Amino acid sequence: MNYRTFVTAQSLLMTASSMVFPFYLLLIRNIGDSYSQFGLAYGLFALTGALVHPIIGRLSDRLGDRTFILVHTWGMAGIMLIIPIIETVTALYLVQIVMGILGAVQKTSEKTVLARQSNGVQAGKKIGSYHLWTSVWGAIAVMLTGYLIDFLTIGSLFYIASILYLISSFLILKSAAVPFRVQRKKPVQL
């Protein structure tokens, strides 16, 4: 997977997550009918993420980044199909837990991929440019959605996000796969 494809795929993914984020918060607030449930839902997400990080980290070394990014994008594409039809607080809690895990997967793989992009030289520059593009797309998405929401229902927003996640995963799928044994031998892919 080359750097360009990676950044494009990640930007797309950031676009998807940024555009639904504010509306997702609204949704959590509406389903849980108190702030304590809101807090619990959000805390569950953060806590699951925290707890699975060590496991995910170790797994990542065994399975490779590409697999992980694919798990994240396909997983999120699926979750985006579930969110619009959630009705109970229990379902919401479950979704938060799954998203906590998927979030940890994303955080780990984005860093491992970035780490492989340089052998220590110009690491900062690469990371800087990666964050620039993904954040710019995230920001644009949030602003655009603010306008678009007048024309779309909140439900359809989640469906669009789901499709964006899917496209992002196709980009990764299309890029040349570095066989895992090669990655092991030569962790840095320039």
Add this chain to the structure above:
Amino acid sequence: MKGKYLLIGISLYGIAFYTSTSIHSLQQKTVVIEDVGKLLPTRMKEVKSTQSTEELQNWVRKEKTISIAGLQHSQGGHTVYPNGTLLDMKSYNEILNFNPKEKTITVQSGVTWADIQKKINPYGLSIQVMQSQNIFTVGGALSVNVHGRDIRYGSLIDTVDSFRLLKPDGEIISVSRDENSEYFSYVIGGYGLFGVILDVTLQLAEDELYEQRISTMDYKAYEEHFKSNVQNDEQVKMHLARLSVAPKTFLKEMYVTDYVLADDQKKLTRFSTLNEEEKVALPKFMLGMSRYSDWGKDVFWETQKKHFQNSNGSYQSRNNVMRSDSTFMEYENANRTEVLQEYFVPVDEFASYIDDLRKVLEKEDLNLLNITIRYVEHDEDAVLSYAKDDMFALVLLINQGRSQKEIRRTEKIIQKMIDVTLDHDGSYYLPYYSYPTKKQLKQAYPRIDEFFQKKRELDPDERFKNLFYEVYAQ
């Protein structure tokens, strides 16, 4: 190989996408409704509301299952039915005719008591019978045949001249004690099962000036006080008592407010402006404290008592007595809710009834926040009449959880309380959650079978349905 997996992945995603969007669009088409009891969220097809009678008529002809709603303060799902259409009557609210000379008013059923008070107060008139609060719609009040603080005019049914009913077949008829009279005693206190009440003509009373007479007493002295100082004193027009739920004086101490016709009625004009301002912050805080602790209950009771004692001798117009505060009681909590119960016991049974009730409650863990007591005169006009005798009506405010487990727990206690009530030849009020058993219903309302039979006869397609009917008539 890779292509095959991709194809499977895409197909699965496609199926998931289709399923999700179909469920989502189905959800968008229906709407979850719950009444103020918050224990029965129900998915309904649609909420419809209109100001046009023809439109109502068309809907009744067209829709298969209909529930009728006013303010939805009935708490047993009387205004909802799964997949039914909800007729929200609140915007059907015109005052059609007001005749100050005859002292009558004709209003559409979505009109609230507050609307009527605003209209008639300048003419020195007042409502005969209504709840203690004025937020309710007239249609809703008729459907549950309310009573209130007034002790001279009976139940709401006694103040109704006539009404128009939109029948299940779409026909509109006039109903009074002379015309289509068979409907009269079924529709009032009929819980929306016989048709839509379109408009009602009510008899009005004179607005009067009352002097508040407050007395504190032991529950054993209440019956005697009521008989000699209230019932037999024609000057007393309204009455309300409170029974302590504070641990220190639990079901023993009472204080009583009698509204006595003031000697000098000329002073009425000074007091006749309708009270608009509600005191919310302090009572809300006190009630909040009493929800959470016994200590809070004691403080609330003592403060409330002092507050009321201070109003001894003060004046209030009849209209203002009939618009008591309710905002401070609104309660938002994710897991808990507040429900009402109302028990009727014959006046003579009061002291012994309270003793038996205390015996039950001392053993149970029930978060009881308030008990008010009113009086209702013997009246069996309505088929589902609660006033089988001259009765005291005790309204209990209960804080409970919303989970199934909590509902079962409250159910057990409430069934015990109702057993005690029935043992004292009492009865209970029907607009609340379906805690009572069918057997208890039958004992409290001996004509219940006749009521449901008539319902099926007059509405053979069961167009008008609600959860109360679902639970008890099947």
